[in-house]
Amino acid sequence: MTATPARSARERAEFLTDGCDHVESLRELAERLERGRPLRVYLGLDPTSPDLHLGHAVVLRLLQRFVDDGHNVILLIGDFTARIGDPSGRNALRPALSDEQIGANMKTYAAQAGKVLDMSRVTLRYNSEWLSKLTFTDIYKLLSQTTVAQMLERNDFKQRYESGTPIALHEFVYPVAVAYDSVAMNVDVELGGSDQLFNLLISRPYQIHAGQDPEICITVPLLEGIDGEKKMSKSLGNHIGLTxxxxxxxxxxxxxxxxxxxxxxxxxxxxxxxxxxxxxxxxxxxxxxxxxxxxxxxxxxxxxxxxxxxxxxxxxxxxxxxxRGEIPAEMPELSLDGRTKLADLIVAAGFAESKRAATRLIGEGAVRVDGTVVSDPNARWTAEGPAVLQVGSRKFVRITQ
RNA sequence: GGGUCGGUGGUCGAGUGGUUAAUGGCACCGGACUGUAAAUUCGGCUCGCGAAAGCGAUACGCAGGUUCAAAUCCUGCCCGGCCCA
The missing domain is CATH 1.10.240.10 (Tyrosyl-Transfer RNA Synthetase)
Structure with missing residues (x-):
């Protein structure tokens, strides 16, 4: 099963976790590998947005490393936990996603993950499969295993509590639900971003309580967004999407x-x-x-x-x-369609949200037609044939009659 | 349940009856400079109509009310923080 059987379990563990942020623990991973059977490894992704980005790719790539090493890899879509909302790294209550949104997001996930992962060797699962079946009795038994103090140890909860930002009770349920995922699948290894460390670690006592071996928790560094400050996230608009x-x-x-x-x-x-x-x-x-x-x-x-x-x-x-400021050879086309005002065309091309905004852009000298700046806010389209409309340095469209 | 403080534009946060579409910071968008970096600098940042001066609509949790005039005062409701129970 191993690509390089000559290596010791310790060496394999080090190879698998190379470049990772935190491993809890390397010794346990080596011991688990020593047993000689493929490990059950999983990554959970909540379908909170329709697109994956380079930040997701970091941990997906680590998952692929386990695929290549011959393990049983599970990609878990958190269709149920997405409904609760992950409080990690949040300083405010996360708005609940509707079932429609979650369903729509889920459709794109497996396909996009396939850009990094070999999906033919990965098992796709959904946590609603077991979470939606829990009874209230099951849930309060799970909740009784963790104390409020433990929850408040978490930095994001602590900060929110101290700053008077609301924390809803259901947010405490999220880490417990994620812990139960590990129990339900009886996994050996769980991966996540470094902001998930708490959510991963809390699984271990739950598994021990359920008579299982505690999972090894591995986190990867979080990739910063293109602003260079915050973590990459679609909602912050600083992401590079896989598609x-x-x-x-x-x-x-x-x-x-x-x-x-x-x-x-x-x-x-x-x-x-x-x-x-x-x-x-x-x-x-x-x-x-x-x-x-x-x-x-x-x-x-x-x-x-x-x-x-x-x-x-x-x-x-x-x-x-x-x-070099050249006009690109290929660009989308837009038909004049009877429009004559330049501002209307800018809106039609999707380069401005409103006519007022388009007029402002023209006044700012951001608009060119065939390379020549047009600064008259009332300019009308006079070109005889097709011509290139440019807004800013990187938005181009060819206007046809 | 009681008390108390609060809910302002993408975000933070001023503003407590009248040139207030609402100071300022951040974010964002453009111009100059450049390496689509950083730093600097200038401008913009609700929508519609108009060639323009301008006109109109909408906006300070929600709904009413007082007033010539309200984000600002009053009433009710919704939501939140803290304290007490």
Missing amino acids: DPPNDMFGKTMRIPDALLPRYARLAAWWPSDQVQALERGLRDGSASPMDEKKRIAEDLVALYHGGDAARAARDFFERTIQ
Whole structure:
């Protein structure tokens, strides 16, 4: 079952957890591997948004490492826990998702996870399968195993309690529900982002109580969003989606702060650690150009999701359009459709939310037609044939008659 | 259940009857500079109509009320923090 049977269990454990944030514990993982049977490994994802992003990819990639090592890997879709809402890292009550939203989000998850994971070797499960069957009696027995003090130990709860931000009782149920997932599936290993450490660790006493071996908890670093400050999250708008088109992926990567280059090289472009270290050295002593390195990282990570050709094309697009200010060869088209006001066309193209906003953009000098700035807010479309409407440096549309 | 304080634009937070579509910070969008980085700097940041000056609509938890005039006062309701039980 192992790709490299010569290695000791300890070496395999170290290989599997290389680059991880926290392992509870490496010794236990080695012992569990020593038993010689494939481990039951799982990652839980709550379908809270329709799209996965590079932050999810970090932990999905770790999951794939376990697939490659021959283990029984489960991708758990938290269709039930999404209804409760994960309080992790929150400083406010999370609004409840409707069943419709959850259902819609779930549809895209498995397909998008497939961009990183070999889904043919992964078991897909849903936690409503067991959580929705629990009775009130079952639930209060589970709840009685954890104290309020333990819950309040958590940083996010502690901060919210001290700052007077509401904490609803059901939020305490979330970690317990996630712990019960581990019991229901009797798993050996659970993965998660580093913000999930508490949720993972709390599973262990529950499993022991149920007569199972406690799971080994492994967390991966959280990838920062392109703003370089907060963790990547769609709701913060600082994410790079796994399904983003190549040009968007490339362009967004070019916008990350320089300080994030090694992080993105390691966690987003998956460079091996010796290359990341070389990059860090180069940046420190000035022998590496941050912009060139950023392009290499961007190209490598685009290649992971769209292939090498698309990545090279994205780089070429960036260098021409953004760096040299050329008008791109290909762009969406929009028919005039009887519209004559420039502002109307900008709205129709989706480059502004309202006509007033479009008029402002024109006044700001952000709008060009065939490369020439048009600053008259009342400008009308006069071009005879097709012409290129550009807003800002990266929004283009070809207007046809 | 009682007491008390509070609910303002994406967010934080001023504003306590009248040039108030509402100071300011952050976020965001654009311009200049640049490497779509950082730093700096300038402008913008509710919607509709109009070539323009402008006009109109909507907005400070919800619903009413007082007033020439309310985010600001009154009543009721909803939601939250803290204290007491």
